[in-house]
């Protein structure tokens with residue numbers, strides 16, 4: 001039996017993908033903010049990659065200064081609303097809240113954060129604006145959390161900013177990748193519109209930068225270039241049968257889901273390959289789309305999965321079954337996927353080895369590969385002097401974001417190799433300061 | 442089972458819990474309902490010449506998510522015709538002969554006092570309470586607290602009442618006075634049988650930030666009101682104690698002010714009250730709270746082995762001394778239980794900024810450490826700590842020495858000059874003023890702000 005019936009309307013979709021962190025009302029925000037202890041040198045602040053002054057904004061909410069709370073949040077993090085909803089708070093701020101040590105429920109920091117930001121987004125109240133024009137211009141490639149955050153900060157410092165984005169909507173994976181039960185498209189885009197209205201950067205959508213000529217034009221026209229390009233497509237597994245119909249990459253599947261909701265078809269029995277957070281998301285999402293069976297297949301043992309525990313719990317909670325110590329060897333089928341041939345594995349001294357003769361076929365009608373995103377090495381190769389590390393990540397100064405080509409700066413997934421929205425937002429803000437320092441010399 | 446019944450200055454009641462004269466005792470309907478629920482007595486909403494009230498009468502003080510920690514009103518005495526009230530009193534007394542019904546009264550002339558006392562007596566009341574406490578509306582007309590603040594006038598009116606009263610007379614005192622014992626003594630001189638306190642405290646509970654007017658707002662304007670509710674209990678307790686300890690007052694005391702549960706009631710009783718009255722809590726939660734109050738009181742009495750209320754009346758009084766009689770040799774020092782500490786560091790910042798810089802932080806842990814030689818034993822850290830029994834105040838003196846300020850003064854060992862060597866803080870360590878500058882900037886600035894402000898060179902984990 002499927003946990004969810006297949007949604008056929010927008011309303012059913014919204015029910016199946018109900019928000020995990022719904023926006024609080026004023027009463028709930030008052031009650032929750034009342035519990036905050038206002039710790040000295042608060043551990044929650046330290047655990048937030050963007051260093052939001054959490055006790056300060058919670059106190060502001062408690063005293064009825066919601067606008068001030070939103071200002072406190074946005075001063076540290078331009079994706080304040082998105083982060084409140086999509087951050088893995090269990091391992092960040094809320095995980096560090098001192099209440100955990102008392103075995104009391106930690107403060108719901110994420111939801112309080114979104115409470116304050118949602119209010120100003122809805123009212124459109126202006127909190128920030130561009131700085132006085134300093135005559136310099138910066139090009140930003142990619143309108144994801146990194147690119148947009150850099151743009152906001154650069155505008156506040158007086159730079160002219162043009163963003164070039166391959167896709168049709170801003171916010172990168174926030175609108176194309178994050179699970180729909182964490183944030184809705186409307187919420188995501190409303191924050192983007194709110195930021196753009198305040199800072200006034202230009203975004204050129206459907207404008208992928210992909211050739212040396214295009215890059216040269218940017219290099220001529222702008223004083224600096226910010227790379228916020230994130231990661232690329234799902235890695236190929238190199239298995240026979242990978243090209244069969246209904247064998248898809250998780251990132252691609254989720255992007256479709258975010259854009260087309262219930263119109264996306266899912267198999268009756270889905271096998272998700274991988275053990276990271278994206279695998280958990282894809283599995284949960286398949287289940288919520290009405291798949292009868294969802295199997296999460298991972299090469300190693302359960303304990304070794306890269307995913308956060310709460311993400312696995314979330315998947316289990318919607319009926320996803322785990323299949324551990326199995327490695328896929330072939331996608332079987334005839335045109336369409338009919339199953340995955342696995343071989344069992346064992347881990348000895350930290351090394352995974354296959355157990356000879358243990359192959360078996362697990363039937364299914366859809367395979368989702370959540371086996372990591374490729375780096376955009378080909379594109380990055382077009383930038384003269386730009387160095388990447390062994391894993392394909394851009395090498396850049398941790399404080400200034402400056403790459404080995406001094407005109408180029410980078411932040412976000414393309415630099416850190418794939419983290420969270422909050423990391424991209426925090427890094428890009430610092431990098432914008434780095435660009436400012438470089439151009440002010 | 443302990444016996445909860447009382448005989449308060451001749452007024453008998455099945456338990457010490459009475460409803461105070463206020464909206465909950467406005468009608469026979471409410472008083473019957475309250476008795477039905479378990480209340481022992483009711484002081485009827487003050488009778489007199491019926492008034493006219495304004496609309497928008499109450500204001501509240503909320504603390505964070507808690508509503509009505511303080512409450513204020515600008516209402517006057519009963520607005521119902523006297524005959525209606527008296528008829529209902531009679532009906533209640535018939536139905537509940539063993540419960541206490543006390544008529545609260547407030548009128549002006551001697552004749553009026555005589556008339557209303559007689560009329561109430563005829564209706565069958567068990568006693569009277571003279572309202573000399575209302576701090577708004579009535580005092581401007583020379584009644585209520587205007588009387589309570591003038592001991593001579595108070596005494597005269599009590600004497601008028603005693604001329605005709607055949608039932609016990611309680612005088613209700615206003616706290617809007619610097620020494621509560623003065624009107625209490627006047628009541629005794631006038632011949633009253635008991636006192637009750639406190640009435641409400643003159644107050645403005647808040648100001649509307651948009652309308653620029655005090656709460657409660659009546660057509661854009663407001664006025665001072667009377668403050669009550671949980672927030673006033675400490676003031677009431679102190680005044681109850683002052684009256685109970687005074688050697689010449691020697692009257693039964695009905696304790697009023699901030700009583701919401703059995704604990705509050707017991708505190709009033711331990712400081713000398715032998716009946717207690719409740720208003721705000723009944724207005725907030727209804728008459729049902731009486732069940733928790735009586736069961737809590739019974740439980741406490743059983744645990745302590747008290748058989749009657751009188752076993753505990755005033756039991757804390759011998760331990761309330763004047764400051765000059767406290768033992769200055771007694772010394773407590775704060776002690777942090779590391780296993781319980783959750784690392785909020787509220788104790789640190791409280792002692793650092795609000796006390797004696799006697800707590801320090803150490804690298805590698807969020808559990809603060811007490812600097813014992815600096816700790817003066819003020820209790821502050823233990824009061825702010827959010828974890829039960831995490832910071833305990835441990836006695837560190839030998840427990841054998843005893844010396845009071847009075848004794849020091851008599852012996853000439855108390856400081857008397859500005860530069861006196863004998864000053865308590867003379868050799869207490871205090872950091873240099875300039876050591877404060879920038880000390881905690883890296884901790885009070887939020888994460889990214891530290892870096893953006895160029896404060897990246899912070900001590901690794903200090």
Ligand SMILES: Cc1cc2nc3c(=O)[nH]c(=O)nc-3n(C[C@H](O)[C@H](O)[C@H](O)COP(=O)(O)OP(=O)(O)OC[C@H]3O[C@@H](n4cnc5c(N)ncnc54)[C@H](O)[C@@H]3O)c2cc1C
Nearest residue numbers: 142144145146166172173209229230412413419420421424
């Ligand atoms: C499935 C999935 C679920 C996730 N869930 C969460 C979550 O719940 N919470 C969380 O905090 N994080 C989550 N993340 C991670 C998070 O989305 C990323 O860390 C974050 O979006 C990185 O931001 P970025 O700006 O570096 O890159 P991206 O968000 O990837 O943005 C890059 C942008 O650049 C554009 N671009 C790329 N190349 C070019 C080019 N050559 N020219 C023009 N434009 C270009 C892309 O179209 C894209 O819009 C998830 C990621 C995935 C894949």
Ligand SMILES: Cc1cc2nc3c(=O)[nH]c(=O)nc-3n(C[C@H](O)[C@H](O)[C@H](O)COP(=O)(O)O)c2cc1C
Nearest residue numbers: 672675791794795796797817818819820821822824
């Ligand atoms: C521990 C303590 C000591 C105080 N000492 C003084 C004092 O020396 N002089 C003074 O005028 N008021 C003193 N006060 C009273 C306060 O200045 C203030 O009037 C009172 O606490 C009410 O304000 P609050 O509600 O903000 O505490 C003291 C208060 C406290 C708590």
Ligand code: SF4
Nearest residue numbers: 036037039044097098
């Ligand atoms: S750690 Fe928890 S209680 Fe302390 S300031 Fe942060 S949110 Fe508030």
Ligand code: SF4
Nearest residue numbers: 792816817819820822
């Ligand atoms: S008792 Fe007072 S002086 Fe001692 S550590 Fe606590 S706050 Fe500081």
Ligand code: SF4
Nearest residue numbers: 782783785786788826
């Ligand atoms: S206030 Fe209590 S819990 Fe907080 S740091 Fe101090 S001792 Fe620990």
